[in-house]
Amino acid sequence: MGNKMTSQVEKTKAIVVGAGQRGFGYAHFQQCKPEEFQVIAVADPKEYQRRQLQRLCDIPDDMAFEDWREIAERGKFADCVVICTLDQHHKDPAIAFARRGYHILLEKPMATNEEDCREIVRVCKENNVFLTVCHVLRYTPWVKKITEIIDSGAIGKVVNIQHLEPVGYWHFAHSYVRGNWHKESKSSSSLLGKCCHDVDLVCHWMGDRKCQSVSSFGHLSHFNKESKPKNAASRCLDCPREVESQCPYSAVKIYIENGVKSFNKGWPVSVLTSGPPDIENVTEALRTGPYGRCVYDLDNDVMSQQVVNMQFSDGATASLSMIAFTGSVCTREVNVFGTKGEIRYKDGQPCVLQVDFVTGQRYHHKLESEHKGPLSGHGGADYCLMEHFQQALYEKDFSKIQTGAEETLASHLVTFAAEKARKENRVVTINEDMSFS
Template sequence: MAPLTLAVLGAGERGNIFGNLALQHPERVKVVAVAEVHPSRRSIFASKHSIADASVFSDWRALAEQPKLADAVVITTLDRMHYEATILFAQKGYHILCEKPLATDPNECAKMVKAVQDAGVILAVGHVLRYSPYFVALKKQLDNQAVGDILNMIHVEPVGNYHFAHSFVRGNWGRKDLTSFSLMTKSCHDLDIICHMLSPRRPLFVSSFGSLTHFRKDKKPKEAGDAKRCQECAYEPQCPYSTNKIYMDTIKGGHKGWPVSVLHPEPDIENIAEALRTGPYGRCVYECDNDVNDHQVVNIEFEGGVSVSFTMVATTQLLCQRLTRIHGSLGEITGDMNIFDLFSFQDRQNQTHHPSTTLGGHGGGDDGLFHAFVEALEKNDQSVLGCTPNDILTSHLLVFAAESARLSRTVVDFNEFASTYTGLV
């Protein structure tokens, strides 16, 4: 069988993750086209994959105007571009792997799902936690009734203090008008994995509270004075969000991956220093134009009376290492994305589970999603992904419902909220 072919829209961090996975499995899949606005990133990506010049584009819309160039498209552009790209490429018959979130508007999410269903193409979204060995093993225990009937779940997303400063204050996801609210851009992963863990139960009611509390001008240390950038700030050596600590110490230590690779496609001391002098990542975290929440809680009632509490918080030592407790009628599970303990009330014994993992992001979830998508294409079978487009829509709508509840300070009836959009599908 000839390898499947992929077109990649966006040769940034996520585009390269999936592109590198393709390079590891040339017998199964090959990247044959790329669209990337940044000249250097575009050139490096095209060279790495030996893509013909005629299939290298600076604008993904130009790629979409061509006759079909690949079996599938991987959409890793900025969030606000996902909607239009998915619609256009679905209509041209491309199978689609779209980075999360699917879109930044609930109507757009619903229209995207309808488009792929009408076109009869496969849709995967970057909810990679579903595919990590850890959550696969955890879901198996729940489906096997290892803790009996589930009563309650507590799930925490500790974003990481410097990760939040990098991505959601200085970076691409700091402003709602340019992308979306942080519960969507960061934690749609988490509400999706909660829905997956509790499936086939559906959410019924949701409430939420949260705000932007720390990363704002009135919290700026007095010692920082009027400084707008780290490089000109007297307080910089004491600041937890010093660019010297986050970026310069990283590149000086020989590490050229995330987060310094975001600042420059070929990071070294000189070009990272220049990026910090002139670019957005050199700004003081208390002087940025960010407006997304740095903490939020979401409470959900699922069918069967299952109660769920989810917390997203920026100021943590842990970096995206989710913490989960699941309480059932026969036992409880406590986990941290590496191992989980299952305690049985019946025999008072504790079992520690060490799910096998692979190298790569999100506890092996990036690899897991990529391989599931390729297998789904090989078999032309959406079910290989373990979720339908409607499942993807449901978990996105739950995020939108939670934000609606936060803004209105009400308890939102999820079925009533979702019916407005599912009627479009």
Template structure:
């Protein structure tokens, strides 16, 4: 078995050039290197200073010559003051409400919108009209109509839009796309993709947390797995999904499954020791060992996490509740089946009850070979030679950087966005507005199929005609290799 190693090229690896306001970039479409002239540091405003906003803003600390955070808006005083202190933001640029920024004269180049899901559309549209380039946390919005309005506002005002489909910026995911495009497995026939959410992650985010209730946030497939349907859409290589079906439900985390004698809160529960979803285990045990990052940091969003503050949060806040007595209503497991133009099929599964936390697994079956992906390894089996080649991804982001999330994709996402804004080149973005809108529509169509227990014909839903099956499509043409 041969092993190949590859690295994602970024500004960190080319510090001497970056110092001269040049950065050598890997063009995601052609995989060729090109020099792009960098402007002065890109000035950024962060709207929503929570976990994601703080993570993306950290890029300015790593590369002050390329990005500077000059403003923040967040209704929580602790969150906005924390970001203000981290980036030395002037007091006149610190706001409780993003509308104050929209009412001002433009004072930055771009805005990071990291508000809750239902609060994406209004700031995105308003700030696009003010001429700000936009990095928008996923999902784009909670309805297809709002997604379309955001895209229209960005296109009409000639601003760059990047939705945080961070997995597209994962070096390993990028390698998979490169292998597919160069025909390593021939024509793609079928894609199997699994997202194992993680048992305590699901309990934290989707039973007790911000994404537990659709009326307050969005449905699970959109909130958690729009990443994954976007990847499948990406790997399909421009083929439009024409049919989709879906099945799923909320399992286990219901009042009917409450253990006998269980209390409303884990701190008071006599059977807490036998529960794997105990808030004491998920939060208190971690902080006692000195861990104050996610998910502990979310529990104490308005204070510094320690044993006392975490205990108080579990006693009074949502994260201390019994998982069998919450107001959660989103699916804990769901499957989506898709048929794309040209006969390509795909199957996606999202499962809450897993040991691994978001360690996606993929198998892509082609006419000439099979590609499998697990963690940071890509394995290609060639049908002709009957030999396997393994590709191992090495992230170029040092471990000490606190932007190693999603396989260092968080870092590469912001790196690419800042380069695109500085150079005025939206082609650097790996998911343009129309493509992102298309993959979001697929998510809405899949959820509609689940709710209505039927197959959705995507072209009919979008008001477009289904393709003529007799027509020869580009992906049906014989390869010349």
């Protein structure tokens, strides 16, 4: 599509709601395709984040808002809205903008409970609005290659998938102990917040087969008062040096020594303050905010490790494991077992391994180059997602988007079923009408 479009073609006009890490990142698509895509308005309650996105996209002051409701109350003046608010604040803007007729790119998860997800889908359908959920992993080179091999029939019929999500010890502490996702009642379960991506991939690779039953077990390990080292303080800045230096979760290490002092002012340091992430602001944030508190003193309640077992309509099975305590961060591992072969891959490797049972051959499928521009997140998948979304709107060909309303709802329901199974210590059945029993 990019070669067909000219400067005379009207740009796709977008509004960004939520100018944090994800919203600011997606807005960079304007830099990648300035002749095709333009962010014309932004809403965010934090002035620093709002101003950053204004400067990036050259948005005038009269199109920058503290509250997205000010935009939704106006008549429709853009083609789409990119919603990147916190998880628990997805539903209201999604429904409001859908009723105004805006097509929607919605950060994952769609919403934090089953009822809200169903309502978002219903309202989008009633208003003929196209909803895309940001399951960006679908667009990574390794996922696309695994999908290509499965769809080719080269490994026969898939009978089992094993999937591992190693969150990373400091990443889990940052996001799920100290951060916005530390408490389920204030956001979502760690399985939904971190691994709806991964449940979606498993369901995607199983093709037309539906997940019929789910079981799950999980636990919150280590990040509790019982594990707190003797003599540790309630804040890392106040902790005795002999204790703090031996703690892998020290905020001093994560945000100062390995952060601003190492010239890293991006994520995770960038989310600590409402101003520039310099040494003064970061130190103040650790002195007064949640990211400086001891990981053993908080009210976090989300699982630090969890396993999910799934059975699909023809008897195929899958297992997903999420674990906080890993040195690598989000370097997913997947094994796909078929009747004629298998696929093995670990994120970061240059090739996907395919084993052919018929010939005994082992094939190393080289991955395509990743996008290296300003939207290089998730191995370039952030760029690919935005490109597909923009193309779908321009060409009115919504088949270009893989994670639309119905498919995303189906995989989200598997995640909600897994949480229900864990909490009730039983196997949950997903019925044909998508209800649970």
